[in-house]
Amino acid sequence: MRKVITIATLMVAAGAARGAAELGMELMQNIEDSNRSLASNIALHDGKAAIADAKDLDGLFAEVETHFTQRGDAANAVELSKKSRSLATRIVSAVSSGDFSAATDAATDLSRTCRTCHTFYKKE
Numbered sequence: 001m002r003k004v005i006t007i008a009t010l011m012v013a014a015g016a017a018r019g020a021a022e023l024g025m026e027l028m029q030n031i032e033d034s035n036r037s038l039a040s041n042i043a044l045h046d047g048k049a050a051i052a053d054a055k056d057l058d059g060l061f062a063e064v065e066t067h068f069t070q071r072g073d074a075a076n077a078v079e080l081s082k083k084s085r086s087l088a089t090r091i092v093s094a095v096s097s098g099d100f101s102a103a104t105d106a107a108t109d110l111s112r113t114c115r116t117c118h119t120f121y122k123k124e
């Protein structure tokens, strides 16, 4: 409930500055869902589902990368988007070779990268 209110508040705040290059809340919600699904699929050793989630995340972070590249003043966020994509790719190859331990490490790094970017770029 509290989260719903937070999102609504953010949407109102974002509405004032709505432009072509706005980072959509839906995009981040999809990232949140895929990231959560990825963590549980790695824990369950469901390789097929984990690979699908990691590939989704790569595509979603490509959109995030484009957004911050177009913004032009957020080199750090562009780097963090690229880092997220390379971690997603690393997860795909780790899971493909059955190394769920390496996949777990990369997924932990990925979640840390979410927080790093939010610290700098997400307005409360």
Ligand code: HEC
Binding pocket: 006, 007, 010, 014, 022, 023, 024, 025, 028, 029, 031, 032, 035, 064, 077, 078, 080, 081, 084, 110, 111, 113, 114, 115, 117, 118, 121, 122, 123
């Ligand atoms: C490159 C920067 C960046 C990365 C990496 C990033 N985010 Fe975000 N995220 C943002 C920004 C900026 C916002 C705020 C969006 C806005 O205000 O338009 C946000 C908002 C969100 C929101 C919605 C806000 C809320 O309070 O509910 C969620 C959920 C979210 N991110 C999840 C994630 C997850 C999970 C990851 C990692 C798998 C991640 N993000 C990685 C930049 C990033």
